[in-house]
Amino acid sequence: MSSLNCKTTICVVCLGKPKYRCPGCRVPYCSVSCFRNHKGDSVHLRNLLLNPHLRELMVNLDQGNDKAKLMKAYMQEPLFVEFADCCLRIVEPPQDEDS
Structure with a gap:
């Protein structure tokens, strides 16, 4: 998680300050709500690519x-x-x- 200390890192959903990384794709996010939004988009994209x-x-x-x-x-x-x-x-x- 040390890479989250970088000042240029932002949440991929709300552009806020992230605290976590997605276990699947490693993008930063800041809250459960943002993770759910990201996960929904990721699942949709994965389904399209199938x-x-x-x-x-x-x-x-x-x-x-x-x-x-x-x-x-x-x-x-x-x-x-x-x-x-x-x-x-x-x-x-x-x-x-x-x-």
């Missing part, structure tokens, strides 16, 4: 020559959009309106 069609899209995107063109096409696929939204919620959690 979908063979999404996995095929991801491989094609990774191996494709024109990634911008592929991204534009894939953003028309509801499954890919759901995946992208889930990733964005994890990377940059929505801020509360009243903060």
Whole structure:
């Protein structure tokens, strides 16, 4: 837990000062509530990645020559959009309106 003493470390959910790390992925979080939010997003992402069609899209995107063109096409696929939204919620959690 010594790495949590770093002044630049923030909770992945609320951006507060973390006290703990997720046992699964080691990201910092500050409370049980934040852990539950993080865990819910992680489970959702994991379930999305089990979908063979999404996995095929991801491989094609990774191996494709024109990634911008592929991204534009894939953003028309509801499954890919759901995946992208889930990733964005994890990377940059929505801020509360009243903060």
